[in-house]
Amino acid sequence: MRNKITDNNMKLEFISKSNNEAFARISVAAFVSQLDPTIEELSDIKTAVSEAVTNSIVHGYEEKQGIVTIICKIHENEIFIQVSDNGKGIENIEMAKQPLYTTKPNLERSGMGFTIMESFMDELNIESILGIGTKVTMRKKIKQTEDDEDIPVTLEEALRG
Amino acid sequence: MRNKITDNNMKLEFISKSNNEAFARISVAAFVSQLDPTIEELSDIKTAVSEAVTNSIVHGYEEKQGIVTIICKIHENEIFIQVSDNGKGIENIEMAKQPLYTTKPNLERSGMGFTIMESFMDELNIESILGIGTKVTMRKKIKQTEDDEDIPVTLEEALRG
Amino acid sequence: MQMNYYEKDKLLIFKIMEEIDEFSVKELRRKADYEIERFMPREVIFDFDCVTFMDSAGIGMIIGRYKQVGIIGGVTEVANLSNSVKRIFRMSGMLKIIPEIDLKERLKDIESKENSKEVINL
Amino acid sequence: MQMNYYEKDKLLIFKIMEEIDEFSVKELRRKADYEIERFMPREVIFDFDCVTFMDSAGIGMIIGRYKQVGIIGGVTEVANLSNSVKRIFRMSGMLKIIPEIDLKERLKDIESKENSKEVINL
Ligand SMILES: Nc1ncnc2c1ncn2[C@@H]1O[C@H](COP(=O)(O)OP(=O)(O)O)[C@@H](O)[C@H]1O
Numbered sequence: 255m256r257n258k259i260t261d262n263n264m265k266l267e268f269i270s271k272s273n274n275e276a277f278a279r280i281s282v283a284a285f286v287s288q289l290d291p292t293i294e295e296l297s298d299i300k301t302a303v304s305e306a307v308t309n310s311i312v313h314g315y316e317e318k319q320g321i322v323t324i325i326c327k328i329h330e331n332e333i334f335i336q337v338s339d340n341g342k343g344i345e346n347i348e349m350a351k352q353p354l355y356t357t358k359p360n361l362e363r364s365g366m367g368f369t370i371m372e373s374f375m376d377e378l379n380i381e382s383i384l385g386i387g388t389k390v391t392m393r394k395k396i397k398q399t400e401d402d403e404d405i406p407v408t409l410e411e412a413l414r415g
Numbered sequence: 416m417r418n419k420i421t422d423n424n425m426k427l428e429f430i431s432k433s434n435n436e437a438f439a440r441i442s443v444a445a446f447v448s449q450l451d452p453t454i455e456e457l458s459d460i461k462t463a464v465s466e467a468v469t470n471s472i473v474h475g476y477e478e479k480q481g482i483v484t485i486i487c488k489i490h491e492n493e494i495f496i497q498v499s500d501n502g503k504g505i506e507n508i509e510m511a512k513q514p515l516y517t518t519k520p521n522l523e524r525s526g527m528g529f530t531i532m533e534s535f536m537d538e539l540n541i542e543s544i545l546g547i548g549t550k551v552t553m554r555k556k557i558k559q560t561e562d563d564e565d566i567p568v569t570l571e572e573a574l575r576g
Numbered sequence: 577m578q579m580n581y582y583e584k585d586k587l588l589i590f591k592i593m594e595e596i597d598e599f600s601v602k603e604l605r606r607k608a609d610y611e612i613e614r615f616m617p618r619e620v621i622f623d624f625d626c627v628t629f630m631d632s633a634g635i636g637m638i639i640g641r642y643k644q645v646g647i648i649g650g651v652t653e654v655a656n657l658s659n660s661v662k663r664i665f666r667m668s669g670m671l672k673i674i675p676e677i678d679l680k681e682r683l684k685d686i687e688s689k690e691n692s693k694e695v696i697n698l
Numbered sequence: 699m700q701m702n703y704y705e706k707d708k709l710l711i712f713k714i715m716e717e718i719d720e721f722s723v724k725e726l727r728r729k730a731d732y733e734i735e736r737f738m739p740r741e742v743i744f745d746f747d748c749v750t751f752m753d754s755a756g757i758g759m760i761i762g763r764y765k766q767v768g769i770i771g772g773v774t775e776v777a778n779l780s781n782s783v784k785r786i787f788r789m790s791g792m793l794k795i796i797p798e799i800d801l802k803e804r805l806k807d808i809e810s811k812e813n814s815k816e817v818i819n820l
Pocket residue numbers: 305309310311313314315339341342343344350351355356357358363364365366367368369388754
């Protein structure tokens with residue numbers, strides 16, 4: 255039996271260095287794992303977080319050093335993740351969301367970041383002000399399946415009680 | 416070849432629920448792993464963090480809900496970890512540090528928390544003000560061993576170049 | 577946690593599968609106490625073979641069970657301690673009252689006798 | 699990353715062992731380009747068998763190498779894509795220009811011939 259999770263939240267701040275990407279997605283995954291997500295759900299969330307964090311580091315702060323902030327909230331079986339920076343901001347959000355659109359093709363960016371966030375999470379919202387920063391908000395429902403440990407593995411075992 | 420890490424830091428805040436303990440120590444471990452610690456060093460750090468976080472939740476906030484804050488800094492090959500709360504504070508720090516001293520034997524606390532932090536880390540410092548809160552600061556040097564991948568496994572391989 | 581009970585020896589073995597901290601210990605305590613009351617064992621062994629993390633909450637948990645088992649006249653032992661678990665137990669002096677035993681040897685002996693056995697995943 | 703080079707086939711295989719993100723991709727790029735320039739292969743295969751995490755940085759990295767290899771007249775392929783890696787590559791349309799192949803079959807064929815092989819852990 256696992257514990258029922260009620261509401262919970264955390265906030266994570268770190269320097270905009272790309273060697274913090276792994277640490278950021280592992281932290282979020284460790285937090286989310288309280289909801290007993292499937293491996294696929296967890297992988298989707300890690301990927302979406304990695305995209306948003308990379309964007310803050312590569313596009314938001316570019317060569318400069320700044321702080322990336324992640325806020326995570328669990329409400330019932332839903333996870334809410336907000337990644338924000340005080341970087342340069344996005345000029346045209348609609349354009350930025352287009353698949354393959356990137357302002358940094360020279361850095362081999364693929365322009366797929368927002369597309370991946372949108373398709374791996376249930377909801378994506380982007381707010382940005384030029385010169386002030388960017389705030390990316392994502393939500394995902396974790397489908398709560400029956401807990402393995404409560405399900406008898408074989409009929410025989412079930413009958414034995 | 417791993418990347419040389421220069422300075423780095425992060426800050427983590429979360430609700431004082433004991434189901435956040437695993438998440439907290441995993442996050443710190445993920446951050447510290449940039450320094451290529453040994454498994455033992457990482458395990459020591461996770462244990463020390465777990466002790467400090469548990470103390471904030473169990474003793475600092477007791478039944479109430481508050482925020483636990485962890486600040487981690489990497490400077491060269493040293494890790495600095497600060498765990499703080501705005502809870503009830505410690506009346507007598509010298510007494511609290513004694514092995515087996517606990518104010519909550521009824522909760523089966525062993526009184527070994529500070530002793531473990533002290534022996535698993537290189538340095539432990541406790542600041543506390545009654546009614547205001549507690550701040551526990553720990554340091555540990557990560558012994559940087561030569562990187563496996565740079566060391567030829569056998570002499571034969573070394574000679575082959 | 578997995579529980580193994582050997583009828584003839586009145587031996588209860590708890591194989592702990594989870595990381596041990598203040599959070600997980602609440603469940604472990606509750607489950608262990610329930611089984612101890614149910615079986616009234618003569619001997620209880622906590623097997624740490626699958627424990628990948630433990631902090632000082634583990635000390636309180638084991639000493640607490642030792643007291644419970646003591647009330648009904650049984651003995652408590654621990655087995656398969658990793659270096660880090662052993663270090664934490666040693667610091668508390670706990671191993672002086674709750675000895676570490678060689679579980680493999682113990683089981684060879686027990687399973688050689690005819691011993692009805694019950695296994696439950698808690 | 700591990701590199702395997704088959705002399706006769708002028709085939710270069712990169713077995714990626716690390717998680718792929720914007721951080722790790724910098725090293726992977728540098729190392730792969732160095733080997734590509736050194737061997738001037740006719741064919742380059744990226745083996746994802748050991749990749750446990752990849753975000754969109756992987757797309758840019760593979761397309762970038764595809765361009766490098768194209769300049770010297772070689773072809774680029776990918777192999778052993780997990781579901782999540784495949785999903786990310788598919789979304790970008792990349793698999794239309796850089797096909798996924800069955801590496802096991804390919805290797806059976808190659809290793810049946812006499813083929814001098816070089817292996818380096820990068
Ligand atoms: N945090 C951010 N700050 C500034 N600009 C951003 C940020 N995130 C995204 N952008 C802009 O949106 C574009 C599209 O982003 P994305 O879809 O993630 O693709 P990519 O990161 O590969 O360029 C980026 O090229 C960049 O111009």
